[in-house]
Amino acid sequence: MEFEKQNMEAAIEPAQSEHHSEAADGQAQAADHAQKDHAPRRRRRPMNRRPKADTAQNGEVQEGGQGEAQETAQRTRSVRARKPREFREPRAKEGQNVTRQPRRRQAQVGMEQEAAAETRKPAVRKPRVKKESTPVEKETRTTTQARSGGRRGRRDPRPILPVPVSSPVSPRVNARKEGKGRLKIIPLGGLEQIGMNITAFEYEDDIIVVDCGLAFPGDDMLGIDLVIPDVTYLKNNIDRVRAFVITHGHEDHIGALPYILEQINVPVYATKLTMALIEHKLEERGTIRGTRRKVVRYGQTVNLGCFKVEFIRTNHSIQDAAALAIFSPAGIVVHTGDFKIDYTPIYGDPIDLQRFAELGKKGVLALMADSTNALRSGFTMSERTVGKTFENIFAEHANHRIIVATFASNVDRVQQIINTAYKYGRKVVVEGRSMVNVVEIASKLGYINVPEGTLIDIEQLKNYPPESTVLITTGSQGESMAALSRMAASLHKKVTIVPGDVVILSSTPIPGNEKAVANVINELSIKGAEVICQDTHVSGHACQEDLKLIYSLVQPKYAIPIHGEYRHRIAQRDLAQFMGVDKDNTVILNSGDVLAIADDYFQVIDHVPSGAILVDGLGVGDVGNIVLRDRQNLAQNGIIVVVLTLEKRTNQLLSGPDIVSRGFVYVRESEDLLEEAHSVVVEAVDDCLNRHLNDWGRIKTVIKDSLSDFLWKRMKREPVILPIIMEV
Numbered sequence: 001m002e003f004e005k006q007n008m009e010a011a012i013e014p015a016q017s018e019h020h021s022e023a024a025d026g027q028a029q030a031a032d033h034a035q036k037d038h039a040p041r042r043r044r045r046p047m048n049r050r051p052k053a054d055t056a057q058n059g060e061v062q063e064g065g066q067g068e069a070q071e072t073a074q075r076t077r078s079v080r081a082r083k084p085r086e087f088r089e090p091r092a093k094e095g096q097n098v099t100r101q102p103r104r105r106q107a108q109v110g111m112e113q114e115a116a117a118e119t120r121k122p123a124v125r126k127p128r129v130k131k132e133s134t135p136v137e138k139e140t141r142t143t144t145q146a147r148s149g150g151r152r153g154r155r156d157p158r159p160i161l162p163v164p165v166s167s168p169v170s171p172r173v174n175a176r177k178e179g180k181g182r183l184k185i186i187p188l189g190g191l192e193q194i195g196m197n198i199t200a201f202e203y204e205d206d207i208i209v210v211d212c213g214l215a216f217p218g219d220d221m222l223g224i225d226l227v228i229p230d231v232t233y234l235k236n237n238i239d240r241v242r243a244f245v246i247t248h249g250h251e252d253h254i255g256a257l258p259y260i261l262e263q264i265n266v267p268v269y270a271t272k273l274t275m276a277l278i279e280h281k282l283e284e285r286g287t288i289r290g291t292r293r294k295v296v297r298y299g300q301t302v303n304l305g306c307f308k309v310e311f312i313r314t315n316h317s318i319q320d321a322a323a324l325a326i327f328s329p330a331g332i333v334v335h336t337g338d339f340k341i342d343y344t345p346i347y348g349d350p351i352d353l354q355r356f357a358e359l360g361k362k363g364v365l366a367l368m369a370d371s372t373n374a375l376r377s378g379f380t381m382s383e384r385t386v387g388k389t390f391e392n393i394f395a396e397h398a399n400h401r402i403i404v405a406t407f408a409s410n411v412d413r414v415q416q417i418i419n420t421a422y423k424y425g426r427k428v429v430v431e432g433r434s435m436v437n438v439v440e441i442a443s444k445l446g447y448i449n450v451p452e453g454t455l456i457d458i459e460q461l462k463n464y465p466p467e468s469t470v471l472i473t474t475g476s477q478g479e480s481m482a483a484l485s486r487m488a489a490s491l492h493k494k495v496t497i498v499p500g501d502v503v504i505l506s507s508t509p510i511p512g513n514e515k516a517v518a519n520v521i522n523e524l525s526i527k528g529a530e531v532i533c534q535d536t537h538v539s540g541h542a543c544q545e546d547l548k549l550i551y552s553l554v555q556p557k558y559a560i561p562i563h564g565e566y567r568h569r570i571a572q573r574d575l576a577q578f579m580g581v582d583k584d585n586t587v588i589l590n591s592g593d594v595l596a597i598a599d600d601y602f603q604v605i606d607h608v609p610s611g612a613i614l615v616d617g618l619g620v621g622d623v624g625n626i627v628l629r630d631r632q633n634l635a636q637n638g639i640i641v642v643v644l645t646l647e648k649r650t651n652q653l654l655s656g657p658d659i660v661s662r663g664f665v666y667v668r669e670s671e672d673l674l675e676e677a678h679s680v681v682v683e684a685v686d687d688c689l690n691r692h693l694n695d696w697g698r699i700k701t702v703i704k705d706s707l708s709d710f711l712w713k714r715m716k717r718e719p720v721i722l723p724i725i726m727e728v
């Protein structure tokens with residue numbers, strides 16, 4: 001991977017090796033170009049590039065250590081809520097800043113959500129299978145219940161869509177005066193939404209941004225491909241933004257970069273694999289040339305304005321993950337990113353605990369640690385333990401074909417499957433687009449080691465007896481379009497599940513995907529396969545004892561739990577207090593909060609705009625609550641279009657009314673109903689014409705009301721009614 005060396009290239013030198021073994025740098029990487037799968041369907045639009053921000057003094061990298069609608073879709077509900085809204089031009093600008101008490105909403109970042117990021121595909125329009133009650137959904141449901149009791153006429157407003165939550169704050173909140181000498185930490189996302197991790201660090205005239213992730217759309221965000229953070233605050237302070245610093249290559253940490261960089265074109269700093277993944281995304285979007293990128297090694301430090309940011313080696317479910325030591329004039333903040341402690345990682349070295357300890361000795365102002373597993377006691381197991389499980393399963397099932405489903409970006413996992421297959425003399429087939437990409441790119445970069453002759457093409461599968469083959473595939477989350485789901489549903493062109501097949505699910509369902517996964521397991525079992533999911537996965541996040549270790553090494557004055565649902569962050573807050581952090585020195589932040597800290601100061605002093613921007617195809621932010629509400633309406637109730645032609649001057653009915661419907665009733669079986677509906681409309685039109693109504697708006701309203709009343713009485717349904725009057 002090349003990167004531009006202009007401008008920002010000041011000095012990049014090898015990391016200090018005194019406590020930073022270089023070994024892993026070379027190997028601990030492989031690419032999850034799984035990403036391809038996740039690309040929004042239609043990409044590539046000409047980019048509107050800003051002039052480069054002046055970063056003259058920035059970008060130095062120092063040595064380490066110091067400083068750093070179809071009929072079929074119809075669904076009926078017994079009682080309809082609310083009158084369908086019409087297609088009306090939105091009054092407010094759609095998409096952005098739909099103000100709605102953001103703070104009420106609790107965080108809901110699923111465990112291993114980054115894994116969700118890897119495996120779910122925003123690009124493909126598919127029925128979303130996920131259906132668990134997240135807080136947001138609950139909210140919607142409550143409203144639905146409220147609605148269902150209501151009669152027509154006194155209906156509650158539509159459910160509040162869990163979308164853009166932007167807080168009403170003056171755009172340039174920038175308490176620079178009060179903030180003198182204080183570091184400001186401003187999470188712009190990631191605390192209320194799934195994914196979308198992005199946090200700004202601000203000290204006087206300098207802002208750096210850690211991570212820039214996306215979130216995947218909720219079930220009710222119909223047609224939305226993905227969700228990116230609202231960066232209004234950064235845009236309003238663009239002259240002070242120095243860089244994006246990225247912890248690792250999961251979608252919830254890098255996914256929004258291609259979009260945000262188009263608005264805030266500042267340099268990006270990341271480790272090698274992370275950068276390769278980012279570059280892949282930028283290439284897809286055609287914006288790679290305009291982006292200044294810098295690969296940073298573990299132990300190196302980047303100078304960004306008054307900040308210095310050091311990259312520290314950690315372990316995670318993707319290689320090349322880094323924690324950050326952010327040196328500011330107010331003190332050192334340690335940001336762990338997503339991490340686990342793996343003393344025996346498959347590739348590379350264990351997490352650089354020595355460095356954490358050194359920083360602790362120096363004195364750390366605040367620790368921002370991954371809360372994902374803060375509710376789990378004990379230690380997180382090493383990735384290596386999964387390899388043992390694979391060995392046992394392979395040994396026990398020597399006479400059967402084995403299919404393993406896992407996350408594409410977990411290259412270490414794929415490596416272990418390949419190792420085991422090799423040991424047992426099996427040929428390996430890699431299936432599923434993202435999986436194929438990963439293995440290809442990872443082996444090209446040298447991060448995965450495939451013994452020669454082990455990999456075979458799926459076409460060759462038939463040339464080998466089933467018991468000497470292994471398939472590695474995507475679909476461990478029950479994603480309906482992924483290879484495993486297609487195999488389970490007998491939709492896969494090349495692979496048919498037969499009795500005796502052994503299917504290993506090497507993952508745990510991400511919260512929300514349980515049902516989809518259960519469905520796949522059921523389907524596989526019905527076809528006679530044995531499904532194994534015991535001990536076939538370990539988490540990529542630190543459990544309680546690991547967190548305690550980090551706390552005791554880092555000894556922070558303040559604790560700011562990040563990455564996790566609200567309950568997880570609360571758990572870490574309690575743990576921090578247990579570990580000796582003063583109760584008043586811990587905080588649970590909300591997105592948009594401005595936390596000012598200094599040695600003697602720790603307080604949320606302000607709130608800046610934050611929230612979610614929806615991406616639908618090439619449109620970024622043009623779809624908001626109003627469009628979504630229409631989409632929901634159409635999806636739930638269908639549409640009826642009434643077309644009629646009037647003569648210009650005489651206002652005589654020349655043709656129609658014709659009634660066209662979609663998603664309302666199956667027309668061929670509802671001729672009577674439509675006939676009646678037709679006469680209702682004819683009557684309404686006649687009535688208008690007899691009264692010499694010239695105002696077409698009025699005529700439309702009369703048509704709509706009478707048809708709507710009729711359909712409600714007859715069917716208790718409320719389709720969207722769209723009258724169209726043509727003039728001749």
Ligand SMILES: [Zn+2]
Nearest residue numbers: 114250252338
């Ligand atoms: Zn994450």
Ligand SMILES: [Zn+2]
Nearest residue numbers: 114248250338
């Ligand atoms: Zn992650």
